[in-house]
Amino acid sequence: MATQMPPNLVANLQNVLVGRKGKGDEEQGEEKDPNPITSGGGGEEEDSRPIVLLTNAGGISSPGLTFLAEALLRSGLCNLHVCAPDSDKSMSGHSVTVRETLSVSSTDMNGATxxxxxxxxxxxxxxxxxxxLFSWSRPAxxxxxxxxxxxxxxxxxxxxxxxxxxxAFMCGVPSISISMSWRKDESKESDFKDxxxxxxxxxLAAIRDIERGLSPKLAF
Structure with missing residues (x-):
């Protein structure tokens, strides 16, 4: 559980990553990819920040997704987009919908599409x-x-x-799945903040690595 992690361990992790960011910036300088995969479209002013797509299995209103989306938006370091189930699909495995028509609705999420x-x-x-759904070609x-x-x-x-x-990985896009251990009668929704x-x-370190071309290359 996140609440059992010592605060000093979290602080140490953050300090290491901050130091890593500074070192990477010195090595890479200000050079930018002239054709970033993160550029937007649709006639709106281009947002050069890397695009992050957020999804989950617990549903779009679940606290884990909500708190994570809020934190990513507060960081200001990415252009956040969300596409998630309208209800809990936690044990759905890798299933896809083939015999029903999918319904899609836009929803407000504090500044994220x-x-x-x-x-x-x-x-x-x-x-x-x-x-x-989205105007970009693919997320970072x-x-x-x-x-x-x-x-x-x-x-x-x-x-x-x-x-x-x-x-996402099978489609050639870097991806991460995050989960939090849950204990009945002990865990609470606010634990997701931790x-x-x-x-x-x-x-954020993964996003920086992807921008610099340091992420593992996918081969199929």
Whole structure:
């Protein structure tokens, strides 16, 4: 659980990542990719920040997604877009909707462009990457979470949150799935705020690495 992590451990992690950012900036200088994959479109003023697509399995109103979206928006370091199920699809695995018509609705999420979808996390990521919902060609990073409950061992094949990240990876987009261990009668929704404090520095470091071309290259 995030609440059991010592505050000094979190602080140390953040300090290391801040130092890593400074070192990387010196090595890379001010050089920018002339054709970034993060550029927007649709006739609006271009936002040069890297695009992050956020999804989950617990539903668009779940606290894990809400708190993470708020933190990413506050950071100001990415152009956030959200596409998530309209209800809990936690144990949907890598299933897709083929015999029903998907419904999609725009929703307000404190400044992020957001859609809720009647299907699974895989449906959400597939729709987002198809270009049917957003004007960009593809995001720099897909984040799936924060999932309620651990994502490990034999649980992995069944979890919609992991499948959302896997779908992005299969499409050639870097992705991360995040989960938080949940204990009945002990854990509470506010614990997700602590989980965000732990994982946000890692997400921002991943975004910086992707911008610099330091992320692992995907081959199929």
């Amino acid at each position: 957001a859609f809720e979808v009647s299907g699974t996390p895989v449906d959400c990521v597939s729709l987002a990457l198809s270009g049917a 990073l897909v984040v799936s979470g924060i999932n309620r409950g651990s994502s490990c061992g034999h649980h992995i094949p069944y979890l919609g949150a992991v499948a959302g990240a896997r779908e 989980a965000v404090d732990v994982c946000l520095p890692l997400l």
